[in-house]
């Protein structure tokens with residue numbers, strides 16, 4: 001048996017397969033973009049039953065010479081769990097048809113729980129092209145990847161590009177809809193609170209759900225002025241513009257969902273100290289509620305850790321990071337908090353309560 005550098009040919013071929021899998025992984029992303037752009041999940045959803053390839057290409061008005069190519073894309077996506085290939089019986093004939101799976105149901109644009117805006121935002125070349133600059137980025141101190149690719153910090157870029165800003169806010173809101181599925185099971189976390197401020201709360205998707213579930217709870221969505229300036233609240237929901245690095249409106253509790261992973265440890269300590277200021281003067285035992293990733297390689301399944309580490313690389317590009325329990329604990333201590341409690345929330349996000 002041939003060997004190279006002490007490795008068997010078989011081992012080398014496995015290495016090649018792994019390498020090619022990662023080499024072409026960008027096509028996975030682009031296939032997702034393709035189904036969202038063509039609204040294939042919506043087409044299957046509106047069809048109200050599994051759809052055959054001839055039906056699909058007819059609706060999409062695909063030229064006959066491209067039908068085979070559509071079939072290849074659909075076969076690949078089905079193999080990876082985005083569609084289910086089922087057998088149907090029509091006109092005394094058995095045919096193959098595509099049905100939606102949980103993953104592609106989340107891409108139906110007309111649905112309340114749609115992650116299509118997330119796909120559109122992340123796979124817009126604004127973001128995805130930035131990753132061609134990793135080599136340059138890693139050699140420059142303190143600079144984010146976006147500073148190199150977009151010429152400014154990400155939040156400044158959003159301010160100057162209203163169309164992409166809207167796409168980003170829609171993407172965040174779409175993710176919040178999903179997390180809210182789990183938040184509905186966490187009522188105890190909000191029980192007894194009279195007020196809460198959702199720091200970096202975007203356009204208020206999460207706060208709206210909380211304010212509706214707890215009509216006596218006063219909710220404030222606090223975000224950059226450009227994000228909240230046009231938004232109007234309800235009798236228990238208000239929008240306030242400002243900078244969390246300066247000060248945060250006072251409340252019994254602060255919510256930080258998908259915020260701290262955007263920032264370095266130093267910045268997180270600053271934000272957490274401002275949160276502590278916001279809750280501690282209230283005369284009651286306030287708390288900060290963090291919704292973010294907790295890396296736990298020893299306990300999580302491989303796929304969950306893989307996703308968390310991929311998110312970590314994504315956050316590294318804005319000089320932020322995903323954190324393990326030890327890393328979180330260090331931040332809480334440095335910001336002057338006395339205790340914390342971690343509970344699993346969704347497949348990959350946890351809810352952390354920290355107490356002053």
Ligand SMILES: C[S@@+](CC[C@H](N)C(=O)[O-])C[C@H]1O[C@@H](n2cnc3c(N)ncnc32)[C@H](O)[C@@H]1O
Pocket residue numbers: 155172173175176199200201202203222223224227242243244245256257258259262
């Ligand atoms: C990753 S998004 C998370 C949005 C929302 N919490 C969610 O989970 O959908 C981060 C949010 O932080 C806001 N943000 C960034 N810098 C901020 C600052 N200095 N003060 C207040 N909000 C800020 C952004 O505008 C954005 O809405």
